[in-house]
Amino acid sequence: MTLAVFFGCTFIAFGPALGLFLFTVLRDPLRIIILIAGAFFWLVSLLLSSLVWFIAVKASDPGDEPLQKGLLIFGVLFSVLLQEAFRFLYYKLLRKAIEGLVALSEDGCSPISIQQMAYVAGLGFGLMSGAFSMINLLADALGPGTVGIHGDSQLYFLTSAFMTMVMIFLHTFWGILFFHGCETQHWWEMAAVILTHLIVSGSTFWNPLYVGSLVPSYLLMFATGAWAYVLSGGCTQNLLQSLRGQQSETSPQPGS
């Protein structure tokens, strides 16, 4: 659909992530490393789940439509569980890393806290997930045609871009929630992450009824976003204070 759509969809899908990356991750090399490693962990989880699905598809009868649909649902389910498992593995890795960083530091304090790591790790997961969802479409968006000749909706590119944006945000918030749950042994937080991930991925099966997938995803995004904000030490008072531009009561901490 030409360059306008290409850039439009890129900015919609990756604009917020770009902003987050530029302002919060780019300055600190440690955060960049954690971001890339997080992206890699997500990639490996996708690889393994794709392998399982691929083997299942090859072993089954390609003509059997309900079976293929069932295999797809199973694949999505398995992939979600595997992604969360890899998030847990990454958490374990980062915990070990913090011990190493503490040992290396001069003042016995890690230069980066586990909460910051959680945010960056989630962002890494989200970026790689977004890339895999969107790059393929963007390559085809450059051509002169738009989706629709077989009867699909014309809004395919736009809704995919919005879905990608919401997935990136969701992965970020899930990272924060999940790591917090692991830290404080609040198992319900981890269960909530898995459950919401399943709901969001499952809602994509409502497509092309885009209302059925986008609306629940955005609602869940706001909900998890609010929860993550609270867990990160925020509250409505702080929000109002910042909007009014007042100073906070506690002294500002360096390095953020």
Next chain:
Amino acid sequence: MLCELTRLGLRRPDSISRSALACGWPGAGHLFVLVTEPSGCGLLFILNFVSFSSGFCWANSVERKIYIPLNKTAPCVRLLNATHQIGCQSSMSGDTGVIHVVEKEQDLKWVLTDGPHPPYMVLLEGELFTRELMLQLKGSSRISGLAVAISKPSPAQGFSPGLKCPNDGFGVYSNNYGPQYAHCNWTVWNPLGNGLAYEDFNFPIFLLEDANETQVIKQCYQDHNLPQNGSVPEYPLCAMQLFAHMHAVTNTVTCMRRSSLQTAFSLNPEEVCDALSDYNVWSTLKPINTSSKIDPMDEVIIVATRIDSHSFFWNVAPGAESAVASFVTHLAAAEALHKVPDVQKLPRNIMFTFFQGETFDYIGSSRMVYDMQMDKFPIRLDNIHSFLELSQVALRNSSVLWVHTDPVSRRNESIQPQVKTLVEALINSSMGANVTLQEVSQSQPLPPSSFQRFLRAKQIPGVVLADHRTSFQNRYYQSMYDTAENILMKYPEGLSPEETLDYVTDTAKSLAEVATVVARALYQLAGGTGNTSAIQADPRMVSRMLYGFLIKTNNSWFQSIIKQDLKGLLGDELPQHYIAVTTLVNTTQLVQYVLANLTGTVVNFTKEECLNPEKTPNPEKEMYVYTWVQGSRDPNSTSRVPFCVQSTVHLTKAASPAFELKQWGSTEYSTWTESRWKDIRARIFLVASKELEIITLVVGIAILILSLLATYFINAKAHVLFSSPGDGGAVAY
């Protein structure tokens, strides 16, 4: 990694497919869609090491949602000669346009003036593909391309995109030789010729060969592009994109100069055009030693036909009446002559010649004459006793076959009696056969024929046999409609392919009669004294050849007479007879094998002896050519019984002397070249309105700016936002 697309068996070394092939999986779930690149044959980002996925490449699922590729199409390509370029050209990245179906003349108005969404891609019915319409389209800037739907049945009024005066300026008639006959001043040979194939178009033109694909396009048009009650059709609209970018420009001189610069100075030469060239097939009745010249006193009678044709579109050249019927008759006559017992003792030799490239200013015959003049051919011009050419012979009106001669050379006192002898031999041979031979008016010039090139070099007595007295009977000369139906080949319904191969059509019988007459006349001319009534061409063999060269080359007879390792030679689609730029097109090879089979003898050699005849000493071996053919299939088993065929069939290069002499601007020899290209394909899809695209872009930019601002704000106020009151030390951010 090179991905080559073979188009009708033609491999071009630089035809890299740029369609985004990737290995992916069907179905929804963007979780599993792989990343692809738009060029090359796709790269597997993740599962590169999964070897069992490598066999599974088709267009990725998003691309399949957007585009419908059109597979059964034929493009119009650019050909160049010394002074002009002809054909079509598209932009480098294809031409896109909104589809408009033109089924009657009035529909054209929408395209040229009324339509609100130019440029348009016109889908034209075959009946409307005329010169007037094309010139209207040519002048308009609102056309981005054209797709012609082949019309079934063929247009009743006839259609010929060739010139009214074919091969003008390269025959024998010029201002120095018979000026009143030059440039078709006396007879217009192809009055239906509209010269479309020799026009230059700056937009791509494709032929839609499959009626199902045409229906898909029309359905898309009806669903999206039809104006409803006079109102403007709304987006999204159905559009088509045609890719046919040609590399060569202007003329042969320019493109050959550029190509030679590339080959001389570049490490990775990018040539832009290739000369049209192939091979002539020739064979002699009595074997001759091809490594030396024949005795100057020996006399040879040359029988000639052309084996190629052309149409407006690339590699679409069924050429039934213009080429196939003639060379099939020639082959049948050669077979009939070889069966005569005392043929090896005839005083004169007969050379059966099949010229390739005659459609393009006599490439094959001009090369042979040049080789004869330069002493590079075993036979010299002085050895030629007479010349007999078979022009278009299939559409005889009330079984009359016309004998054309050259009026200028007949004024010569030594040539005139020889021509008379020739004509009399022909008329004598037609007694008792269902063929009436009549001479045309003696002041009429020769039709376009290979004989004209020989006359240019030396005055030789000769005739051209044709089914037309003045202008062509063929109403589809050099067009895509010159098919088996044009020569009235009709098969009854419900026959299997094997039965169709052996069924003898009326056309075959009529051509066999002509072959019989020709064979008998040749016997007499060669000095034969026996009774000629035993010389008969076999109608069954003629019918098999017509089936093989016009309907399906992949039949059991052709399979039994070719070499073992030539798998790509026989195909299931309709055979086409275009000279092309690759060497040895299918037609040339098949004519070679059929001629070897019909005129050669089976010898009892082993495979090694047959493939390496120089190993066993035998003076006779130098005169023959040995071919190891795979033989027919045993009805009980699946294996074939191969054998060795001894024949006198040779191939000589049919490339215009202009390229040997590097005279690319020559007006003496043919200078036709074909442009090179990278990518030829067509596809249809929907296009969205400009407004929707701009809205998407604006929304994207807005979200980008908003998110950058918000992030900056959140980052700046992070110490406020993320500090919980009373939480002194352990602040997260």
